[in-house]
Amino acid sequence: MSSPQKPLVFVTGASGLVGYAIAYHLLEAGYPVRGAARGEKLERLKKALSTYPQFEAVEIADVSTGDYSEIFKGVGGLIHCAAPLVGRTDKDTAFQSAVDGSLHVLQEAEKAGIKKIVTTSSISSFNFLVGPYGPDDFNPITKEQAFAANDPFAVYAAQKKYADLAVLDWLKTRPHMDVTMLAPPNIYGLAPGFEEFVQEPGESRALSSNTFIYQLLQGDKAQLITVAAFIDIRDLARAHILALDSIPQSAVSDKKAKRLAIAAPYPTDWEEAVKYLSQERPELKERLVDFKKTPPIKSLKLPEPHPWELQGIEYGRLEEVLGMKKSQFKSWKESVLDTVDSLVKIEEGWKSRG
Numbered sequence: 001m002s003s004p005q006k007p008l009v010f011v012t013g014a015s016g017l018v019g020y021a022i023a024y025h026l027l028e029a030g031y032p033v034r035g036a037a038r039g040e041k042l043e044r045l046k047k048a049l050s051t052y053p054q055f056e057a058v059e060i061a062d063v064s065t066g067d068y069s070e071i072f073k074g075v076g077g078l079i080h081c082a083a084p085l086v087g088r089t090d091k092d093t094a095f096q097s098a099v100d101g102s103l104h105v106l107q108e109a110e111k112a113g114i115k116k117i118v119t120t121s122s123i124s125s126f127n128f129l130v131g132p133y134g135p136d137d138f139n140p141i142t143k144e145q146a147f148a149a150n151d152p153f154a155v156y157a158a159q160k161k162y163a164d165l166a167v168l169d170w171l172k173t174r175p176h177m178d179v180t181m182l183a184p185p186n187i188y189g190l191a192p193g194f195e196e197f198v199q200e201p202g203e204s205r206a207l208s209s210n211t212f213i214y215q216l217l218q219g220d221k222a223q224l225i226t227v228a229a230f231i232d233i234r235d236l237a238r239a240h241i242l243a244l245d246s247i248p249q250s251a252v253s254d255k256k257a258k259r260l261a262i263a264a265p266y267p268t269d270w271e272e273a274v275k276y277l278s279q280e281r282p283e284l285k286e287r288l289v290d291f292k293k294t295p296p297i298k299s300l301k302l303p304e305p306h307p308w309e310l311q312g313i314e315y316g317r318l319e320e321v322l323g324m325k326k327s328q329f330k331s332w333k334e335s336v337l338d339t340v341d342s343l344v345k346i347e348e349g350w351k352s353r354g
Helices: 017-028 041-048 091-111 143-149 152-171 201-207 210-217 233-243 270-280 282-287 315-322 332-352
Strands: 008-012 033-037 055-059 075-080 116-120 178-183 186-188 230-232 258-261
Touching: 008 017, 017 033, 017 233, 033 041, 041 055, 075 091, 091 116, 091 143, 091 152, 116 233, 143 152, 152 178, 178 233, 186 210, 186 233, 186 332, 201 210, 210 270, 210 332, 230 233, 230 332, 233 315, 258 315, 270 282, 270 332
Parallel strands: 008 033, 008 075, 033 055, 075 116, 116 178, 178 258, 186 230
Antiparallel strands: none
């Protein structure tokens, strides 16, 4: 007896680090996927996933105002990843895209009869490094404070907070809509084919938080910043896919919104990463940073290395809603090693193109 056909899933921001990985892993899992991109990235997206006949790339010029009536036809599930990254655009545009964009996409989905939705938020929408990380918890940053601070990370944290608040407020009068909100920290790893979006060193910003790991290969020129939490991109993609089949809010034991902080339950340690890389990839040893000469910059007041459940990440709730066990997250060492392998492959592509 044949298994039931999987629904068509629409992915916004499918040319970005997270959106592309989600689209790739959806296709690998047998889902038909329609992914959105804009400008020249549309053709790169088509090329990167050209071996999957069940993939279709479409263009959305503006997430906040676009007409989705045609491109949402036949769609059974929506994953909304499109969002401005830290420091990539001006503050007002970033806020409009994050808040108005999220609401507009959800409104268009409701009109199209799409009830199952997953949105990508950020752990910075919570009181990062302090917690708690429950569905009703948020960072204390106001829009006015973020704008006055002239700090792109403060703006990012505020826009993610207000986008989540807007979605939660919208859901209050729409019990028929099923929305899961996933909030990851730094994301490491690259899905196969993403090198299409990083064809030369000048495009390395597309690597997003992977640039932290890339600094491990920069020797004395490294500019490492201490980071406290991570998730492997494969785990994050899997979480989004699991969310498409997650239980409704009414079935969650606490009956609260499915807003979930999600991070690997392991501490991060750059020095341990370098030791591990020197053992597993000895050919890279001469490139690795020497922490005696180049210590990481402590840009944040970080806690000591710790399992993240001590800070309040609700792994029991993640398992209840998604069916994703704490023991299933990829380790720090595995994530770093696989990310470095992907980055070296990208470098080889740069060299081959001259």
